[in-house]
Amino acid sequence: MEILEVKNLTKTYGKGESLIKAADSISFTVPKGQMAAVVGASGSGKSTLLHIIGGVEKPESGNVLVNGTDVYSLSEKELAAYRRTKVGLIYQFYNLLPILNVSDNITLPTFMDEKKPDEKRLAELLELLGLSDRASHLPSQLSGGQQQRAAIARALFSSPDILLADEPTGNLDSKSSEEIITLLRTTSEQLGQTMLIVTHDEKIAARCDRIITVSDGRIVGDEVTS
Amino acid sequence: MKSTASLAMKYLKYMKRQTIFSLLSITAAVVVITFIFTAVSTIFVCCKNIEYAKNPWHASVYAEGFTDEALNAVKNSEDIENIEKIGENNYVLRYKTDVYDCYKATDNALKNAGCTVDDYGKIFSKTGTSVTYYLNDSLLFFEQVGHIAKANMVTLLAMIYIVILVIIFFGRFVIDTAFEISSKERSRQFAVLRSVGASKRHIIGIILHESVYLSVIAIPLGMLLGVGASWVVYEMVKSAGFFEAFAQFTVDTSTIAEFSVSPLFLIIAALTCFVWVLLSAYATAARVNKSSITATIRVDAEAVKLPKKAAKNQKPKTAKHITLKLALKNVTRNKKRFAVSVVSISLSMILFTSFAYFTQTGKASAEAFINLSAYDFSADINIGMIAEEDTTIPPKLEADLAGSGMFTDIQPVLYLFGDIAEPPVSDDASALINGSLSCRVMFVNENTYNMITGSNPPVPYQTLADENKTVDVNFCHIGREKVRILDLDDMSSVSINCDYYEKSNTPEYTEDENGNKEQYYPTVWLNEALSFDIAGVCDTALAEYKSSPYTFTLIAAEPNTERYNKYLSCHGEYIHFNLIDGADNDSAEAVLGKIGESYDRFSFENYYLQRKSANDTLFSVKLIGYSLIILISLIAIINAVNTIVTGILNRRREFAVLKSLGMTKSGAVRLVTVECALYAAISGIIALAVSGLLLLLTSQSMNMMLVDGTTLASVVSYGELVPYALITIPAAFVICLIAAVIPLRIIGKASIADEIRQF
Structure with a gap:
């Protein structure tokens, strides 16, 4: 079953000579539970693609269907709800809110929905991501790896249809990078979580089920790894 | 609502510096507004007291042949509270406070006393002589008796309120800047919130909740300080003999001087401030919601802008040249920040210059007025x-x-x-x-x-x-x-x-x-x-x-x-x-x-007493004017300091990078010195132009005011006001520099690595 369908996405920046095609009629699908990597050189349009799927950057044309829902046919309010519940975003620089402790950061999307956070789910994620003893710590009291694990937990907390990670290990040392990619792999396998990971790192790409290669806003390679 | 309220509270607790600055900004604006409202209230009450001390009646009646019976008939009339005989055929009366039409009330009362009215509305007593009366409009106005007095009061209050709104408009920029700068510091955090699902309503909710929490503290505090400041000025004005001069020694001043805090005025002041705070917060939230999530989240958002043309080969620069170049780039690369800073500092300068001008004009006009309309005050x-x-x-x-x-x-x-x-x-x-x-x-x-x-x-x-x-x-x-x-x-x-x-x-x-x-x-x-x-x-x-x-x-x-x-x-x-x-x-x-x-x-x-009272009046004018200048200056300084401090703290990461590349502390100070000089110079030029225009307009309008055949403008020297405008440029430079160096010292104490990692 295809959880993500991307159809003819187009997105450009700049004008005239400085025109950059970040997405040039990109189309692909991702089945449920697949862990896919998007690779490519800097400026090839990987992050833009991720942001468009994540509902934070509008395409000029094309469609993004997540679990059958056309993301950009949603109203502003529905799009915000989509970001809260259907998709989980992980950034290179973690982007945790410094004013909230780890637990509050993880439950933030639920908090926005005025719902009581699922304590059991929180405990499970903290346990899974090795943050049980850091739950009440502020982001500034954590290492880079720990902050990124908290960001992953936040992305997973709403059990999103798809988890999107933009260079999740780009700001980490090799040991922490290894921990994070193992964690993502484990999560994908244990929870059946669909993931799309933008990365430069070939080792990380090799751990994914599929590698989509992007260049100048177009898909130039799409292979399933062994 | 619960989530936005909770997040707003967390932000206020976490971002102590911004919270304090915002509180100070709102408080300062509220102090000025409360001061003005309290001053208006006190002046009203004192005017009422003076009128009452002079003539404590609402109407004076001249009627020949009035008997005790007729007098009682008037007294028992529906709208009459009391009537007294004060001389041969002379009577004074007071209306009940709820009377609508004083003329009709008097006519009816006189009819009750047996007077007749002819076809032309002229009233005659029983003896056939004409009965005349006139209303004490001043006291009726201040005591708010009758519909004409009420209508006049509403008109006057509306005019005063418009003037106050103009002053508040400047005050609002202080509040607006505080919110704008505070939200800019958190722009990435708001973008993250939006990326994890916060809707526009959530963002508006967070900022509005913050504004409400800030208002809960700042508005009562500002009002308290405003009332306190008004009371201090009142006591000083009172001890300076202003009331004696104002009443022209005709009444006992102990009965007219009264400090008044009108609950109605305070409520209007509080509501006005609160509305401005909410408007500022909403405008800020709207700006946050308009920004692009991805562009804001990207750490190096400012650095990714591509040059339109490749730079030509340039000769190596000297250290001073590089500092100047860097400073110029810093003040202009983020056009929004540059515009916010320049507008904010310009407004501070305009505020100071304008109020200094108005004080000077007020003083000169008062002197001119006294000289034109009173005595020769060159000697006792x-x-x-x-x-x-x-x-x-x-x-x-x-x-x-x-x-x-x-x-x-x-x-x-x-x-x-x-x-x-x-x-x-x-x-x-x-x-x-x-x-x-x-x-x-x-x-x-x-x-x-x-x-x-x-x-x-x-x-x-x-x-x-x-x-x-x-x-x-x-x-x-x-x-x-x-x-x-x-x-x-x-x-x-x-x-x-x-x-x-x-x-x-x-x-x-x-x-x-x-x-x-x-x-x-x-x-x-x-x-x-x-x-x-x-x-x-x-x-x-x-x-x-x-x-x-x-x-x-x-x-x-x-x-x-x-x-x-x-x-x-x-x-x-x-x-x-x-x-x-x-x-x-x-x-x-x-x-x-x-x-x-x-x-x-x-x-x-x-003329000793008159001269003394005139000098006391001038002293009071100066005192009130300079008090306002001090308050306005405080707002202006808070505004400028807030802008610069926040601007520098927003660039913590940038300064850390510069330090990591070998920039010394003195190098950083040199850099911000040049930036502050640029801000002061550009803002100064704008402020001078705008203030000049204001001065010109005011001067022109004063030309239309005649006192004894002479325009007030002819006695106010335009040239004397220029130094007030010019002094703001070095003052703004010094204030900006101090405001920039303090956060630099704070940044200097933190580790470079931490600053670079700073979210």
């Missing part, structure tokens, strides 16, 4: 006479005054009786006052003129002629009749068309009831064109001639004593002198009375 006491006979001041009089030991600065002066500055009375007259130089013509006996000034006038006529100056001429009096200047073209003489009267040489006769004839010499009005040579020109520096604030006084000397006495007899000589410091005015009056017995042809005029 005048002794003089109408120069119908001998105008010479006896030397013995001077000696007697000096010998009393109570007076000082005794000097002979020329003095013009009556108020010569009158509004133009015809179109022809207005054509005479379109020049660039104001003057009056003072006619003096040549001998007197020479005695006092010597033969050389302070500013010779030739000087004026060489400078090609034109002369404004107002109507003035000669022999207490209006005259008109006919010709000043060559400026060497002045021609006047003089109406005067004299007794006819031809006798006439009247006849009484018994047919007896009586001879008399009738008064004959004559008109004669007279010319006088201009002997000299006095400028205002010559204080003894400055009985009104004209720029120049032409001296038209008349050598012919007979003609002088005939036509110009209302002018005379005076002795001006002051009470010595600490002398008692009552004792001085007694001494003057005793001296006066020997000089009965002279009049003794003691």
Whole structure:
């Protein structure tokens, strides 16, 4: 079953000579539970693609269907709800809110929905991501790896249809990078979580089920790894 | 709602510096607004008290033949609270507070007393004599009795409120800037919130909740401080004798001075502030929601902008050159931040300049008003006479005054009786006052003129002629009749068309009831064109001639004593002198009375109390003005400091990177010094232009205001105000520099690595 369908996405920046095609009629699908990597050189349009799927950057044309829902046919309010519940975003620089402790950061999307956070789910994620003893710590009291694990937990907390990670290990040392990619792999396998990971790192790409290669806003390679 | 409220509270707790700055900004704005509202309330109450102290009744009735029965009938009328007899056929009454139409109420009450009304609405008493009454509109207005008073009050309050709104408009920028800067610091955090699902409503909710929490603290605090500041100013004004001057010594001031805090005004002030805070918060939230999530989240968002053209090969720069270049790039690369900072600092400068200007103008106008409409305040006491006979001041009089030991600065002066500055009375007259130089013509006996000034006038006529100056001429009096200047073209003489009267040489006769004839010499009005040579020109520096604030006084000397006495007899000589410091005015009056017995042809005029009250009024004007300037300056400084501090702290990461590349602390200080100088210079130019425009507009509007025929603008020197505007540039530079160096020191204490990692 295809959880993500991307159809003819187009997105450009700049004008005239400085025109950059970040997405040039990109189309692909991702089945449920697949862990896919998007690779490519800097400026090839990987992050833009991720942001468009994540509902934070509008395409000029094309469609993004997540679990059958056309993301950009949603109203502003529905799009915000989509970001809260259907998709989980992980950034290179973690982007945790410094004013909230780890637990509050993880439950933030639920908090926005005025719902009581699922304590059991929180405990499970903290346990899974090795943050049980850091739950009440502020982001500034954590290492880079720990902050990124908290960001992953936040992305997973709403059990999103798809988890999107933009260079999740780009700001980490090799040991922490290894921990994070193992964690993502484990999560994908244990929870059946669909993931799309933008990365430069070939080792990380090799751990994914599929590698989509992007260049100048177009898909130039799409292979399933062994 | 719960989530946004909770997050807002967390932000306020976490971001202590921004919270304190926002609190200070809102508090400062509220202080000013409360101060103004409390001042208005206090002035209203004091005016009411003064009116009540003078005339504690609403209407005065003159009715002949009113009996006790009629009086009771009036008293028992529906809208009448009380009526009292204060003299023969004179009565005063007070209405009930809920009366609608005072005229109708009075008419009805008089009808109840048996009075009749004819077809023209004229009222007659039972005896057939006309009954008249008039309303004490001032007291009715201040006590808010009757619909006319209420309507007038609403109109006045609306006008005051518009003026206050204009002031608040400037205050709002302070609040707006505080929210804008605070939200800019958190722009990435808001973008993250939006990326994890926060809707626009959530963002608006968070910022609005913050504004509500801040208001809960800042508005009561600001109001408390505002009321406190008003009370301090009130006490100072009171002790300065302002109320005595205001009431012109007619009533007991202990009953009129009353500090008033109107709950209604406070509620209006609080609501106004709260609405502004909410508007600022909403506008900020709207700006946050408009920004792109991805662009804001990207750490190096500012650095990814590609140059349009490849840079040409450039020569290596010196260290100073690089600092300047870097500073220039820093102030201009983020155009929004640059615009916010420049607008914010410019507004601070405009606020200061404008209020300094208004204070200066207010002071000068008050002085001008007093000079134009009141007495000659160049000295406490005048002794003089109408120069119908001998105008010479006896030397013995001077000696007697000096010998009393109570007076000082005794000097002979020329003095013009009556108020010569009158509004133009015809179109022809207005054509005479379109020049660039104001003057009056003072006619003096040549001998007197020479005695006092010597033969050389302070500013010779030739000087004026060489400078090609034109002369404004107002109507003035000669022999207490209006005259008109006919010709000043060559400026060497002045021609006047003089109406005067004299007794006819031809006798006439009247006849009484018994047919007896009586001879008399009738008064004959004559008109004669007279010319006088201009002997000299006095400028205002010559204080003894400055009985009104004209720029120049032409001296038209008349050598012919007979003609002088005939036509110009209302002018005379005076002795001006002051009470010595600490002398008692009552004792001085007694001494003057005793001296006066020997000089009965002279009049003794003691202006000591009026002069004191005028000076007290001026002091109060200055006090209120400078208090406002201090408050406005505080707002302006908070605004500028907030802008700069936040701007620098927003660049923590950038400074850390520069430090990691080898920039020293002094290098960083040099960089911000250049930036602050650029901000101050650019803001200063904008502020000067805007302030200049404001000054020009105000000056133009003042030109339209006439007091006794003279525009107030002519006595307010435009040039004196320029230093106020110019002083803001170095002041802004120093304030910005201090505001920049403090956060730099804070940044300097943190580790470079932490700062670079800083979210």
